[in-house]
Every structure is written in structure tokens, then in C-alpha cells.
Amino acid sequence: xxxxxxxxxxxxxxxxxxxxxxxxxxxxxxxxxxxxxxxxxxxxxxxxxxxxxxxxxxxxxxxxxxxxxxxxxxxxxxxxxxxxxxxxxxxxxxxxxxxxxxxxxxxxxxxxxxxxxxxxxxxxxxxxxxxxxxxxxxxxxxxxxxxxxxxxxxxxxxxxxxxxxxxxxxxxxxxxxxxxxxxxxxxxxxxxxxxxxxxxxxxxxxxxxxxxxxxxxxxxxxxxxxxxxxxxxxxxxxxxxxxxxxxxxxxxxxxxxxxxxxxxxxxxxxxxxxxxxxxxxxxxxxxxxxxxxxxxxxxxxxxxxxxxxxxxxxxxxxxxxxxxxxxxxxxxxxxxxxxxxxxxxxxxxxxxxxxxxxxxxxxxxxxxxxxxxxxxxxxxxxxxxxxxxxxxxxxxxxxxxxxxxxxxxxxxxxxxxxxxxxxxxxxxxxxxxxxxxxxxxxxxxxxxxxxxxxxxxxxxx
Amino acid sequence: xxxxxxxxxxxxxxxxxxxxxxxxxxxxxxxxxxxxxxxxxxxxxxxxxxxxxxxxxxxxxxxxxxxxxxxxxxxxxxxxxxxxxxxxxxxxxxxxxxxxxxxxxxxxxxxxxxxxxxxxxxxxxxxxxxxxxxxxxxxxxxxxxxxxxxxxxxxxxxxxxxxxxxxxxxxxxxxxxxxxxxxxxxxxxxxxxxxxxxxxxxxxxxxxxxxxxxxxxxxxx
Numbered sequence: 023x024x025x026x027x028x029x030x031x032x033x034x035x036x037x038x039x040x041x042x043x044x045x046x047x048x049x050x051x052x053x054x055x056x057x058x059x060x061x062x063x064x065x066x067x068x069x070x071x072x073x074x075x076x077x078x079x080x081x082x083x084x085x086x087x088x089x090x091x092x093x094x095x096x097x098x099x100x101x102x103x104x105x106x107x108x109x110x111x112x113x114x115x116x117x118x119x120x121x122x123x124x125x126x127x128x129x130x131x132x133x134x135x136x137x138x139x140x141x142x143x144x145x146x147x148x149x150x151x152x153x154x155x156x157x158x159x160x161x162x163x164x165x166x167x168x169x170x171x172x173x174x175x176x177x178x179x180x181x182x183x184x185x186x187x188x189x190x191x192x193x194x195x196x197x198x199x200x201x202x203x204x205x206x207x208x209x210x211x212x213x214x215x216x217x218x219x220x221x222x223x224x225x226x227x228x229x230x231x232x233x234x235x236x237x238x239x240x241x242x243x244x245x246x247x248x249x250x251x252x253x254x255x256x257x258x259x260x261x262x263x264x265x266x267x268x269x270x271x272x273x274x275x276x277x278x279x280x281x282x283x284x285x286x287x288x289x290x291x292x293x294x295x296x297x298x299x300x301x302x303x304x305x306x307x308x309x310x311x312x313x314x315x316x317x318x319x320x321x322x323x324x325x326x327x328x329x330x331x332x333x334x335x336x337x338x339x340x341x342x343x344x345x346x347x348x349x350x351x352x353x354x355x356x357x358x359x360x361x362x363x364x365x366x367x368x369x370x371x372x373x374x375x376x377x378x379x380x381x382x383x384x385x386x387x388x389x390x391x392x393x394x395x396x397x398x399x400x401x402x403x404x405x406x407x408x409x410x411x412x413x414x415x416x417x418x419x420x421x422x423x424x425x426x427x428x429x430x431x432x433x434x435x436x437x438x439x440x441x442x443x444x445x446x447x448x449x450x451x452x453x454x455x456x457x458x459x460x461x462x463x464x465x466x467x468x469x470x471x472x473x474x475x476x477x478x479x480x481x482x483x
Numbered sequence: 484x485x486x487x488x489x490x491x492x493x494x495x496x497x498x499x500x501x502x503x504x505x506x507x508x509x510x511x512x513x514x515x516x517x518x519x520x521x522x523x524x525x526x527x528x529x530x531x532x533x534x535x536x537x538x539x540x541x542x543x544x545x546x547x548x549x550x551x552x553x554x555x556x557x558x559x560x561x562x563x564x565x566x567x568x569x570x571x572x573x574x575x576x577x578x579x580x581x582x583x584x585x586x587x588x589x590x591x592x593x594x595x596x597x598x599x600x601x602x603x604x605x606x607x608x609x610x611x612x613x614x615x616x617x618x619x620x621x622x623x624x625x626x627x628x629x630x631x632x633x634x635x636x637x638x639x640x641x642x643x644x645x646x647x648x649x650x651x652x653x654x655x656x657x658x659x660x661x662x663x664x665x666x667x668x669x670x671x672x673x674x675x676x677x678x679x680x681x682x683x684x685x686x687x688x689x690x691x692x693x694x695x696x697x698x699x700x701x702x703x704x
Contacts, residue, residue: 058542192582229582229633229636256585289542
């Protein structure tokens with residue numbers, strides 16, 4: 023089976039030749055009314071009692087609504103004010119051509135990244151990622167700490183704010199310096215821990231297209247066995263810099279992930295619209311970003327997190343929709359309210375992993391402390407998510423069983439979401455010299471793990 | 484239900500055509516235009532508060548704002564005729580800093596400032612620091628609002644403050660910063676005047692900053 027690109031130049035050209043539309047009209051007259059229409063037409067309804075819904079009918083309705091919405095609305099290029107539109111035939115052809123799995127990484131460290139099914143007994147592919155920025159001197163120890171985690175199938179490093187002591191500014195020479203330092207140190211860390219070929223998603227420090235293009239180098243930089251991400255603009259919009267990344271990644275030959283986070287409370291409205299939009303984003307990732315996998319992080323407009331009850335429903339419903347109706351490889355990114363070394367962050371990581379894994383997603387874990395605070399992430403939060411993901415598939419949980427468990431976990435943190443504790447910075451709960459967690463955090467982790475086991479979660483070991 | 488109550492309801496529900504028709508009717512009935520504007524302003528502020536409490540969502544807020552704009556169209560000539568000015572709290576130039584393409588947070592702040600009585604010039608995403616300042620000079624703004632959603636684009640906020648200093652204009656404009664990774668500590672570090680964690684908080688904070696600038700002794704940050 024051929025892999026993407028699918029009609030790449032033909033589709034990219036639509037950003038120049040598609041129908042004219044201004045930004046406001048796209049959102050107000052095209053996006054918002056159509057969203058209301060498809061939610062009503064397909065009878066999609068959020069039920070707070072089932073953050074993991076178990077009706078196939080609902081999952082299929084979310085898929086149908088997302089597909090109809092995507093085809094009707096298209097994707098706006100904000101640089102050219104043109105809409106990239108698609109017909110159903112070519113969308114179905116692209117969906118048919120998805121291979122559903124890829125061998126990523128290199129040599130002995132290569133792993134299979136594949137699409138999962140709802141209630142799949144196969145464990146998720148877990149990409150460990152702190153998702154935050156860190157001090158320059160902590161970059162290497164943090165990378166080592168994450169890469170030595172046994173359940174990490176892949177890794178995405180923290181973001182640098184400084185390079186050689188200089189403040190990094192996007193689209194400036196310091197970004198190029200920081201991007202190079204990022205990927206060189208990352209490769210060094212991977213080699214140090216004995217995983218030189220591990221699947222890397224890089225480099226978060228390279229925000230611009232120029233930054234990304236400057237680090238494509240199989241000797242010292244991003245290799246073709248690695249991956250990079252292409253984001254989108256809120257909502258269903260792109261620009262030329264993003265399309266430059268699309269074309270470059272394909273021509274360089276690395277794996278592309280589509281990075282999208284529909285906003286709950288934003289233009290899509292409530293949970294129903296956010297789930298429908300998440301499906302549409304999977305289709306945008308396939309058609310516009312030419313992506314091999316879809317990495318998604320629906321989040322709450324006020325809390326900037328994905329572990330509220332509504333957002334867990336969004337993740338579950340949209341991943342079920344995608345898993346039941348396509349071979350798209352989906353990766354679910356956890357955005358947690360609390361910070362490291364707190365009970366709450368571990369409950370949240372468990373909740374996100376449970377809702378995602380049983381619904382057919384792989385995992386990308388995790389962004390603690392609302393993805394806002396420098397140095398506030400450690401591998402322990404990701405480890406908890408990975409362990410719960412493996413437990414969920416090991417037990418071959420049904421959605422009903424997972425929902426019952428999730429309700430018990432939610433009860434342990436839900437009322438603290440608005441005032442979630444910030445927790446500790448990496449260097450406060452890890453020994454930087456050894457890149458190992460403190461005794462205190464290890465004990466806290468073990469207590470929460472045992473508590474989850476008491477709730478009914480059977481860890482495989 | 485009276486015409487004004489129906490008009491307020493139409494704006495609250497985001498029914499723009501109905502709102503414009505009712506506003507025209509109110510003017511034809513010789514209703515006091517200032518009373519109509521006060522009613523509409525109160526209504527849209529209530530929608531903003533409900534958005535903050537997540538009782539309504541962004542689509543409802545945007546539709547209500549659009550309905551308010553439509554309702555003001557037939558009222559404005561009567562205000563001008565009587566030389567009455569709408570409440571004008573200040574002029575804001577707002578945008579997302581250079582290299583940053585995220586803009587929903589900034590757009591919500593712009594919308595809420597506008598419905599709360601500020602004249603807002605939204606420059607969109609990826610705005611060069613000097614362009615913020617030139618625009619602020621052009622429209623004689625009181626405030627420059629700079630949003631950043633990435634840690635690597637936050638220096639763009641610092642650049643605005645530094646350019647203002649180098650141009651001898653630092654005291655001329657209030658600089659307000661915001662965005663997911665932006666904290667009060669960062670605002671203080673770069674010498675910005677204010678910072679807000681949420682869109683509604685931005686309105687409250689700016690009201691206070693403007694009051695202080697006007698010399699209102701009762702205002703505190």
C-alpha cells in the first residue's frame with residue numbers, strides 16, 4: 023500500500039486557486055452554522071454520566087458529522103484568503119490508501135506505530151513528551167530521564183527558551199541556533215541511554231518553517247526515521263509557513279504528524295462540536311498536512327486542559343469515531359491541570375490514558391500544569407499514563423468497564439480542577455545529576471498506582 | 484414585553500436582523516437613544532459574564548456582539564444628532580506578536596474590550612513590534628495589547644517595550660501582555676504595565692489601569 027503524500031501539489035495549489043473567503047466570513051458564515059447543522063442532523067449529544075460513551079451509533083454519528091462538516095467547510099488559507107475544498111470521492115480514496123501502520127525509528131530501536139481499534143487488546147504506542155519549555159541546563163538531563171523510561175516508544179523533547187545563553191526568538195537567527203542545539207542534544211541523550219535509533223519527534227524549539235527546515239540532517243539532526251509536526255490555526259485554518267512544512271517534510275522524507283487542538287468553548291462550542299471538529303481535524307491532517315498520524319489535544323478554553331469530564335468525552339467520542347471508520351493512526355495528547363509530584367496529576371494522567379486507550383487511540387503524554395509553566399513536567403506523569411494504557415489493553419476493558427473506572431478516578435480530582443496545584447519543577451522532584459525521580463515522588467507514585475489497582479485496574483506487571 | 488426588552492433579548496440571543504429591526508422601531512417610537520445604548524451595553528456585558536462562567540460559549544458571544552453592532556446602526560445617527568457620544572473608555576491596538584500565528588485568545592479579548600466600551604484596532608497575528616507602535620501612534624491609542632502563545636514568541640512582547648523606550652514613547656502607551664505561557668512575573672520582568680490571565684480579567688484589569696491613568700484616586704490594581 024502506498025503511503026501519503028496524496029495529491030500533494032494538487033491540494034497545496036488550492037491554497038492559491040480555491041474560492042475566495044475572508045477570515046470572519048469563514049468562521050461566522052461557514053464554520054459556525056454548519057457545525058450547528060451537523061450536530062442537530064446527526065443527533066449528537068454529550069452525556070456527563072458517560073465520559074466514555076459506549077454506543078457505536080454515537081461514534082459513527084460523530085464520524086459522519088465530522089466528514090460532512092469537513093467537506094462543506096473546507097480549510098481556509100489566511101495568507102491567500104482561499105478555501106481548500108475537497109470532494110467526497112478523493113477523501114474516500116485517501117482514506118482507502120492509508121496503510122494503517124508504519125515502522126518508525128531506526129535499527130534495533132525501531133517500533134511499529136499503528137492504528138488501534140476501539141477496545142483493542144494491543145497496547146498503545148506511547149510517545150513521552152513534557153510538552154513544556156525548560157532551562158537550557160536542564161535540557162539534557164530531562165531528555166535522559168524521559169528516554170530511559172522503558173514504556174516510551176518515542177520521545178518529543180522539551181522546548182528551549184535560550185541557546186548559548188541567548189533568548190530564543192521565533193523567526194530569528196536565535197531560533198535556528200536553538201533548534202540545532204535542541205536536536206543535537208536530543209540525539210546525544212538518545213545515544214547516551216543506548217537508544218540511538220529511538221523514534222524522535224523534533225524539534226519543538228523550531229516554531230517556524232525556517233527553523234524546521236534548518237535541522238533536517240541525517241548525520242546530526244532530524245532523520246527520515248523521525249517525525250515532525252504540522253499545526254493548524256484556530257479553527258480549520260492554515261497559512262503558507264505551515265504548508266512549507268508540509269512540503270518540506272514530504273520531500274525530506276520523515277514522518278509527518280498533524281498537531282491539532284480544537285477548543286472546547288471556542289468556535290465549535292460545546293463538547294459535541296469539539297468532538298465533531300476533532301474528526302474534521304483528522305481529515306484535514308490527512309488531506310492538507312499529508313500526515314502519517316494525527317496528534318490531537320482538544321482542550322478547555324479556560325483551563326487549557328483536556329481532563330475535565332467534557333474533554334474526556336470529546337477525546338473518547340472522537341477517537342472512537344475515527345477508529346471505527348478509518349485506518350487513521352490517532353495519538354491522544356494529555357493536557358493536565360495539576361503539576362508534577364502531586365496526586366492529582368497522576369489521577370489526571372490515568373484518566374486521560376484510560377479514556378483514550380479504550381477508545382482506539384495511541385498516547386502522547388503529557389503536558390502537566392496546563393502546559394504553561396517552565397520546567398514543570400517529569401517522566402513520572404507520562405509513565406503513569408503509559409502504565410494505565412497498557413493495563414487497559416491488557417485487561418481488554420470494554421468501554422462500559424472503562425467508564426465505571428473513569429468515574430471513580432474523576433471523583434478523585436474533578437472538584438479541584440479550577441484550583442489545581444502547580445506541583446514541582448523537574449529539578450525539585452528529580453535528581454538532575456542522575457536523571458532519576460526523588461524518593462518522595464517515587465513513593466507518591468506507588469501510592470497512587472496501588473490505589474488505582476484497588477479501584478480495579480490490573481497492571482500487567 | 485416592551486420594545487427595549489425585546490431588543491435586549493434579541494441581542495442576547497444573537498438575532499441580528501431582529502435586533503436591527505427592533506432598534507429601528509425604537510427610534511421610530513422616539514425612544515431615548517442613550518437609554519437604548521445603555522440597555523444594549525448592559526445586555527452584551529451580561530453575555531460576556533456568562534461566557535466567562537461558561538454558561539454560553541464563543542459562538543453565542545460572537546453572534547450577540549454581531550447583533551449589537553447591527554442594533555447600533557439605526558441608533559447611531561440619533562446619538563450624533565443630539566451630539567451624544569457613546570461611552571468610550573479608551574483606544575486599544577491589539578495583536579499577536581511576530582512569529583506567532585495563534586489568535587483566538589487575542590480575538591476574544593478584542594471582542595470583550597469592544598463590547599465593554601473600548602475602540603479596538605485588531606492587527607491580527609504575527610505582528611512586528613514596530614508595526615504595533617506605528618499603529619498605536621496613528622490611531623492615538625491609549626493601550627498596546629500584545630499576545631504570545633509560545634515561549635519562543637514571548638520575546639516579541641519584550642521587544643515592544645524596549646522599542647517604546649528607545650523611541651522615547653514608553654510613557655505614552657499602556658502595554659498589556661497576555662497569552663497562555665505569559666505570567667505576571669514575565670510582565671514584570673519585561674516592564675509591561677499589566678497582565679491578565681483570562682479575557683474577562685483583561686477587561687477588568689484594563690478598566691483599573693485606565694482609571695489610574697486618568698488619576699482616579701479610588702482605582703487600585
